[in-house]
Amino acid sequence: MSSYSGRVNPRERRAARHQPPNPEAAADPRPRRRKAPITVEQVVDTALGVVATEGYEALTMRRLAGALDTGPASLYAHVVNKADLDELLIGRLCAALVLPEPDPAAWREQIRGVCAQLRDQYLKYPGISRAALAMAPTDLETMRVSEGMLAILLAGGVAPQAAAWAIDALLLYVAAYCLEAAIARQRAAHEDAVWVLDREELERRLTALPAEAFPHTVRHAGELTAGEGHDRFDFTLALMIDGLAHRGIGEPNR
Amino acid sequence: MSSYSGRVNPRERRAARHQPPNPEAAADPRPRRRKAPITVEQVVDTALGVVATEGYEALTMRRLAGALDTGPASLYAHVVNKADLDELLIGRLCAALVLPEPDPAAWREQIRGVCAQLRDQYLKYPGISRAALAMAPTDLETMRVSEGMLAILLAGGVAPQAAAWAIDALLLYVAAYCLEAAIARQRAAHEDAVWVLDREELERRLTALPAEAFPHTVRHAGELTAGEGHDRFDFTLALMIDGLAHRGIGEPNR
DNA sequence: TCTATATACGAACACTGTTCGTGTCAAGCT
DNA sequence: AGCTTGACACGAACAGTGTTCGTATATAGA
Incomplete structure (x- = not known):
């Protein structure tokens, strides 16, 4: 119970994606700590890049971590699961659709x-x-x-x-x-x-x-x-x- | 190139499944050598049993070999691949359909x-x-x-x-x-x-x-x-x- | 400057499919 | 009958996979 507090740990972020959006939490007042920390968006972007060029089968946690110049363990600070990563990818993909x-x-x-x-x-x-x-x-x-x-x-x-x-x-x-x-x-x-x-x-x-x-x-x-x-x-x-x-x-x- | 000859090796058996049936080879004159050797039918049967009770995700080569009281390597004498095993399972499944x-x-x-x-x-x-x-x-x-x-x-x-x-x-x-x-x-x-x-x-x-x-x-x-x-x-x-x-x-x- | 803490990550675990080399046993030939 | 042959079985290992633990690091606040 040491390394995750408050809001930005991946489990809660995942749950929020499946919950009705909460308007009063939309402020997101916490600025990022690091100068260039790995963000979820960055993870999703590079993951989609890997899938686009090498196919979904090639999207392993190690391959993705390698594309981000890090080890596989680092991904689990931003993503609960491979299943969670999959959800994020599909979510990004659905967000790109324009609905008339x-x-x-x-x-x-x-x-x-x-x-x-x-x-x-x-x-x-x-x-x-x-x-x-x-x-x-x-x-x-x-x-x-x-x-x-x-x-x-x-x-x-x-x-x-x-x-x-x-x-x-x-x-x-x-x-x-x-x-x-x-x-x-x-x-x-x-x-x-x-x-x-x-x-x-x-x-x-x-x-x-x-x-x-x-x-x-x-x-x-x-x-x-x-x-x-x-x-x-x-x-x-x-x-x-x-x-x-x-x-x-x-x-x-x- | 030592351990497979003639007719019954799994690669040729697989290829035969995708080729038009050859009537003059249907005799299958070779009787089984052992008293109780593992047959392809036995492999397919136990594999279907595993899938029926534990789901397709649980069908690993080791799990299947364990159900046959042997090691995973023994399966590759009867099956080219996991993909080949999959084909055999689907084939067995399709053979059970009655077409009016x-x-x-x-x-x-x-x-x-x-x-x-x-x-x-x-x-x-x-x-x-x-x-x-x-x-x-x-x-x-x-x-x-x-x-x-x-x-x-x-x-x-x-x-x-x-x-x-x-x-x-x-x-x-x-x-x-x-x-x-x-x-x-x-x-x-x-x-x-x-x-x-x-x-x-x-x-x-x-x-x-x-x-x-x-x-x-x-x-x-x-x-x-x-x-x-x-x-x-x-x-x-x-x-x-x-x-x-x-x-x-x-x-x-x- | 010093501490607290959120983040990064090397190493390891329990799996997976697959192959190599060896062992073993039954059949066919001399 | 004895021997050779060759098909089969299988232990051990390899290169992968997702995931977790514990530790090191570097930043934000005091």
Whole structure:
């Protein structure tokens, strides 16, 4: 019980992130002691730098400490956990999203735009969406995002229950899509090269399957391997949003 | 290059799982040498047992070796990798799925049923869906599942391109849904209890948020936290399948 | 100037996946 | 029957991981 007092120890800072903001504590009257002490912002910044260049798998406490010219133990003065660090990264990432003012006429483009922003953020830091899946649902930054998405859907006339569940589904899908992309990327990076296939080689493998056991896969190998860029992503989002438009407007829940 | 010859070494066995099946090699004429040697099936069985009772996080090579009364090195005679073990587990899991004969009139219930089966398998082995996300797309057992799903959708009149992408989206969502559930379960298990919330406590926290910043979240805290059992799962699947029904039938691709 | 104390960090612990080299035992050949 | 062969099992070790303990340091206030 020696080395942490009062306000700035990481456990309390973490708890504050999940608590309703307390206006009277916002003053933050304590100036920093050192001339150049390691701050949480600095830790988060360099961590995001590591993830952006080397991927989330490379973000170890030692690697991060090395990037800050220190040892791993020093990080635990600013961060409770690796999980806590993950939360901070996702929080920073969510804070970068711009949430549009809801426009009832354009709710579909708006919700699609928010999801695309989130997707691009996830892909900018490959593999970080794994941390997003593990987040507690009470983090303030992530709740800011879901609040914004909820506002868009409600303005568009989607029924509240459908809107709530759709946000969950959309966030889950975006995270999974980016996680899968990151895993594929990483496998392409350091695995023995023979094991990873490009689209054409994959299509060739599919057509080479025995036609009696895999008739449809063989016949439609082209469709199964199709999709440049984010075509699959756009398709799935359109599927869910269109489903919402047909189901959610004006009808009772479910 | 001393200790592996001919056919049964794990690297070739793994490669065979991703290659079209070779009928003339199916004889497997070599009987087992020992009286009770460790077999791959035995390894997979005990691994699934460990995952079912203690979760995927607990499935370490040492833990698995201990369950087989041996050391970790012995496992590498039957398994290339931990990734290879993961593939074997997912393969075993996919082999347990029963794929219905496609019925054009009931394609929606059929595809929903396959997804529900997969969900139940994933949840039976908590956290294993993480391994499913990392799988190479050429594994024969997983392709058997997507072949079956493709057959159902095509029989239902869904356009081939929409069917192919929808299968991808459905598999991705099911895996992510179960992964999130497993992560929440594990957090509830060994984390400091205060950090995990039940539905009512979560709703209370949401309503306690400042109404200026989170108006919709506060107002619809009930809807946001609603959903017993697999309500959210059913909702999302219905969303995607309904979207498919409206979009995919009879129309050109996309 | 001197003390109090918040911060930084080297060293260590208990883990992880994986490999090397050796030991052991059953099968096939002479 | 005896011997060789080679597939299998496994102890020990290596390079990593997250995390904690105790100590050293350097600053802020008296």
